[in-house]
Amino acid sequence: xxxxxxDEMSPPPARRVTDVAITRFEHVFEVxxxxxxxxxxxxxxxxxxxxxxxxxxxxxxxxxxxxxxxKVLSGEELxxxxxx
Amino acid sequence: MTVLLGDPxxxxxxxxLGPEHVLTGRADRLNRTRVPAPFPVHRWxxxxxDLVVLPASTEEVAEVLRLADSxxxxxxxxxxxxxxxxxxxxxxxxxxxxxxRINQIKEIDLDNRTCTVGTGINALxxxxxxxxxxxxxxxxxxSYPCSLVGGRIGTSGWSLIGSRYGHxxxxxxxxxxxxxxxxxxxxxxxxxRKITKSSSGYQLKHLFMGHQGTLGIASEATLKLFxxxxxxxxxxxxxxxxxxxxxAVGALAxxxxxxxxxxxxxxxxxxxxxxxxxEAYIPQPSSVKALVCAALYGYEDEVRAGxxxxxxxxxxxxxxxxxxxxxxxxxxxxxxxxxxxLHGRTRSGxxxxxxxxxxxxxxxxxxxxxxxxxWHEIADRLRRESDVFDDWGxxxxxxxxxxxxxxxxIDIGIWEQRLDDAAWEAWVRAKxxxxxxxxxxxxxxxxxxxxxxxxxVDLVPEELGGGYDVMLAIKRAIDPNNIMNPGKYLLDQAYAxxx
Numbered sequence: 001x002x003x004x005x006x007d008e009m010s011p012p013p014a015r016r017v018t019d020v021a022i023t024r025f026e027h028v029f030e031v032x033x034x035x036x037x038x039x040x041x042x043x044x045x046x047x048x049x050x051x052x053x054x055x056x057x058x059x060x061x062x063x064x065x066x067x068x069x070x071k072v073l074s075g076e077e078l079x080x081x082x083x084x
Numbered sequence: 085m086t087v088l089l090g091d092p093x094x095x096x097x098x099x100x101l102g103p104e105h106v107l108t109g110r111a112d113r114l115n116r117t118r119v120p121a122p123f124p125v126h127r128w129x130x131x132x133x134d135l136v137v138l139p140a141s142t143e144e145v146a147e148v149l150r151l152a153d154s155x156x157x158x159x160x161x162x163x164x165x166x167x168x169x170x171x172x173x174x175x176x177x178x179x180x181x182x183x184x185r186i187n188q189i190k191e192i193d194l195d196n197r198t199c200t201v202g203t204g205i206n207a208l209x210x211x212x213x214x215x216x217x218x219x220x221x222x223x224x225x226x227s228y229p230c231s232l233v234g235g236r237i238g239t240s241g242w243s244l245i246g247s248r249y250g251h252x253x254x255x256x257x258x259x260x261x262x263x264x265x266x267x268x269x270x271x272x273x274x275x276x277r278k279i280t281k282s283s284s285g286y287q288l289k290h291l292f293m294g295h296q297g298t299l300g301i302a303s304e305a306t307l308k309l310f311x312x313x314x315x316x317x318x319x320x321x322x323x324x325x326x327x328x329x330x331x332a333v334g335a336l337a338x339x340x341x342x343x344x345x346x347x348x349x350x351x352x353x354x355x356x357x358x359x360x361x362x363e364a365y366i367p368q369p370s371s372v373k374a375l376v377c378a379a380l381y382g383y384e385d386e387v388r389a390g391x392x393x394x395x396x397x398x399x400x401x402x403x404x405x406x407x408x409x410x411x412x413x414x415x416x417x418x419x420x421x422x423x424x425x426l427h428g429r430t431r432s433g434x435x436x437x438x439x440x441x442x443x444x445x446x447x448x449x450x451x452x453x454x455x456x457x458x459w460h461e462i463a464d465r466l467r468r469e470s471d472v473f474d475d476w477g478x479x480x481x482x483x484x485x486x487x488x489x490x491x492x493x494i495d496i497g498i499w500e501q502r503l504d505d506a507a508w509e510a511w512v513r514a515k516x517x518x519x520x521x522x523x524x525x526x527x528x529x530x531x532x533x534x535x536x537x538x539x540x541v542d543l544v545p546e547e548l549g550g551g552y553d554v555m556l557a558i559k560r561a562i563d564p565n566n567i568m569n570p571g572k573y574l575l576d577q578a579y580a581x582x583x
Contacts, residue, residue: 027363029366031360031361064420067212068224068313073391075317075319
């Protein structure tokens, strides 16, 4: 099982994005750890679990779209039409 | 009222509903006290019901109300418990009537495009069934996955896509309503269950919507249905200043595009808040100061045509399209704001757990900029006083297709664990001040939630003027013993006048 591997508990190095946020995985952001020391502390997550949470959120949003329409139109495509 | 086990009231209720549908346990009662934007948590015990009942039909609701009325026991109806003005929270104990068992789909009428349901049903679950018929019931609050039809009636709710399909008042055609003494009436346009327009008699449907449980309990409703949209388009745009975004949202709303379902304006404070915690906005350049989004629904060809028109308008007003990923993700999240874990910041920037307190109003387009500044001044005052409060910024959502007025909300984070009487008083004062700003600008205190919580409720008589006197007379006439949700909307005055 992947979650047992020690390397899953070693997240990639952090890259600062703003004064209040860092990133370790593409498109995944975390609060700057120094801001989570007094009242709410950060938890250790295995890498797979961090990515599972993000993917689950995306699944949830796609599921929500399906409640309202069969298809979502692309703005990038419509803008391309305008430029032609 | 304090009900003790063995009390004759309990025995009668168990006789009516069956023993398993009369709940007296502390956890059962605490669960029916909880709401998403809590009244002061340190005074939670004051809001507990004495017992909870779970009727399964209109007849059972009527019997419960008949018994409660004869014994003068307070009754509070509870649906999803997702309202933001504490309509489902008892102020005087008594019986909470939880309608979640009244959740059947009684009929889907494909020819007249209606369905009849128990009011304990949720729109998301209903739409999963309607979708099989190519239909949708498009009542879309931020609590879409968890609010119930009966609560939408009791609050006269607002819908995110109401500019296209109307709001709850437009979508609910008629309903069975149990009056405080237990009499069941049917209200709609005329007496018809599926009639969309009548000029026969008083229009009672609106009277029995938005009363926050003070006039009885809706138990079965007939709803208007639409074809499920083939396509959705929900563009999000960034602006370098609020004024440009404000001009753009007005132009989009006034464009007259038939598939236009709504537009939203995010102010600078909201963008600052999102930059802290929202993956879509953390990486945005600092030049982004305000945002606008729009949503269109319909057949693909008409949504494409309308979408191109709105993109052209936005571009001409300095908008930068934020891309498909943000647009699609953020719009989907609008249907489900209650799933968002909430935290705020102390003034030093430390993360703290906070609950979401959202104050709303209906404001005309031309007054949005002034109200925004006045409201943030009030929020800044709170923030200066205490780390308990955090300003999470403002949204303005179109109320209708012509762009006349907007559901305007300011979101305040409150650190409930640190809340005490002094901080709560400061908050109530702030709510009163927010409502005063609304009235000073010709607005209505609430577009969506209702206005019966401490603070804003003090100004309801001022807003309604002579209409408030009529409201008192109606309450007294329909609920002579004041059993329905007593204490809400300052309606005790109706009985003080009588005595």
